[in-house]
Amino acid sequence: MFHSYDASGFYDEMLTQNGPKKHYTPFYEQILKLTHTELYEKHKAAQSSFLRQGITFTVYGEEGGTERTMPFDFIPIIIPADTWQTVEAGMKQRVEALNAFLHDVYHEQKIIEAGIVPRELVEQNPYYYKQVDGVSVPLNNHIFLAGIDLIRDEEGNYCVLEDNLRNPSGMSYVYQNRFAMRKTYPEFFHNYSIETLDKNLAKMQQALLSHRPQQLPEQQEAFAVLLTAGVYNSAYYDHVFLAKEMNIPLVEGRDLTVIDDIVYLKTIRGLQRVDIIYRRIDDDYLDPEVFLAESMLGVPHIMNAYKAGNVAILNAVGNGVADDKAMYIYVPDMIRFYLNEEPIIQNVKTYRLDDEETRNWVLERLDELVIKNVGASGGYDMLIGPHATPALREKFREKILEAPHQYIAQPTIKLSRAPAYQDGRFYPCHIDLRVFVVRGEETSILPGGLSRVALKEGSLVVNSSQGGGGKDTWILKEAKVHA
């Protein structure tokens, strides 16, 4: 089945030129027991179950939104226990430092005073909101849920590609990929002992409810809701899943109202006070009185309630200042500054382009580098030099010269690969991993996370909106593989 599979040239998660790696051997042997017809049937059953259950995201195009499923690939990313322990420690450390930075940037700004992060990078950042300067948030925690995107280089070392500290989505897919795997491919679990995901939603609920707003009386139980932009939002399924699993109402802006700095939910029996809002709409849309006046998604005066300590908003307002691609460069320094530790998981080498010398160096190498817009995500406004046409490279040259501070450059990393099975054959595809970090009174990390795969052969873009798919991620329990 794998005779035409090329495992050379890149770090492959599963295979070497001489066969499967040790922790993939039982899985590999199981594949060989199935016929192509069986694999095809299972593949079809798994895909259609996603569609039937409405586990979809919306892609916006010319004719409004189209619902699509994220294609599921059954070959999981299997991570040995000791490797995962390092990743886990690295993620805890990174998000801890990022949270310390957010707190600092909206209070004393020690890191700016110390000359580590340039002042203009904070103050000119479109996601830095002066409106929340000095606002205290419950537990001093700005990051309830972080999604940190990791890649592996050609030696298999994990590096951080991107931090998502605003509204990272995709957690529901981690669960649904596992459910699909358990239901359609149960035989593959044979001879493996892996970390379950079952307890993490309860931990997430607990973490959510631990963000008690200042004014909430001690003995009173906190009432939380999940604020969504509604059924047409691209991540609506994610919202439905999390609300259901955390047992909190899924609400829209029009379901909430603010009276005397207190947020209320409109119920069939009148108004009910809300203490914690896990919002999945961006800062700009939260309060039309403070941010975008035309926002129909938000709740007028909600920021007053937030500032008065009557309601907790998670993730906190203003997190965007810490997770854009320009600030990313300084995260290792944040770890050193706030925690006095060395980063456990490294960044990808990144160049800022506002320095002329660096910029010229980068412009001479547009055919080798990756260029990204510091404020964009989802694989948009990005140049992958070696794959781009001369015309596109020229377009990016102009863009960079026009707004150098808006772009960063990174070397083209030989992203690791793993086999994918689509259209009746196995072929190598590039992958990344979004790790979910949940913070409350305690910090927990979802074992594994969302492995995203660029299903188009040779493509480096894993985003679901651009043809990416998902894989289950298995974290092995220590010394339990009978390979």
Next chain:
Amino acid sequence: MLSRVADSLYWLGRYAERVETNAHMTTSQLENMLEHHTPHIDTFWKTLLDICGYQDDFHTRYEQPTTEDILYYLVSDQQNFNSVAALIDSIRFNAKNARNCIPNGLWEEWNTFYLAMMQQPLTQPYTVLKTTEFLTQLRRTALTATGTIDSLMTRDEGFQFIKIGKWIERSEKTALILLRMLEQQDTLTTDTTMATTLQLTNALEEYARRFRSRKSEDIIQFLVSDSKCSRSVTYGIRKIKRTVLDIEQETLQPHSEDLLFALDELEALLQQNAHNMTVAERKEWVATIHTKCMHLGPIFSKTYYLTVPMLVE
């Protein structure tokens, strides 16, 4: 419960009932069409258009409608808010809107039908066989969805709102069918009118099993006042009243006063004796019942702070 979600559940109940009834009536009419004379078909189709959609809207768009046009309008036309296709969209939208309060199975049932309809929509020509097969599949979906609600849902406010939506829709529809058929009494024979009424309300089998009389006043009384027939107006209104009292935990609350008053008033009206009325009085009586049924929805919405009806964009 969140007002917006309660609203979606209420409309989910209404639209599911409406699409099932419309599918049933269209199927019945397709069967009738095979045997009846041509002039009758026109009357029947017109009545059906009145019940399922909007007669005026239809005629502004089709000057000399064919049966194909009528079927397209009733089944596939997205501009007709009450066509099967538009109702399925609305049902799915409302189910999606309330997804975290309904069983997965209920969402999947409607979503599966929706996906199949998108993949293989019913297209012209609308042959009897093909159309009947499509509508039968739809009715099966509706019935399975009802079964899922009954067997899997917690008996909380969510369940109660779906049920109230269903019973308001059904009571209103029975009254409307009866009224529209009574309006045809000058064109059709009484026998045909009454047989068709029973057929369209899906009560023919039950009536034939329980009663022998074919007198119109008996049939009218049955469809209005029978306490055992689940298609009668009385049955629906009693169900609504029972459910509202459950929601209010048997106590009369100021906010639900108007609703309970309207239900009491309607219940009294439904118990009048059709046998003591002239033909014209009976028609007037049914018209009043229909109007009062129509008013129930807005009163209910006001009582529980529901939002305006949700239509698919």
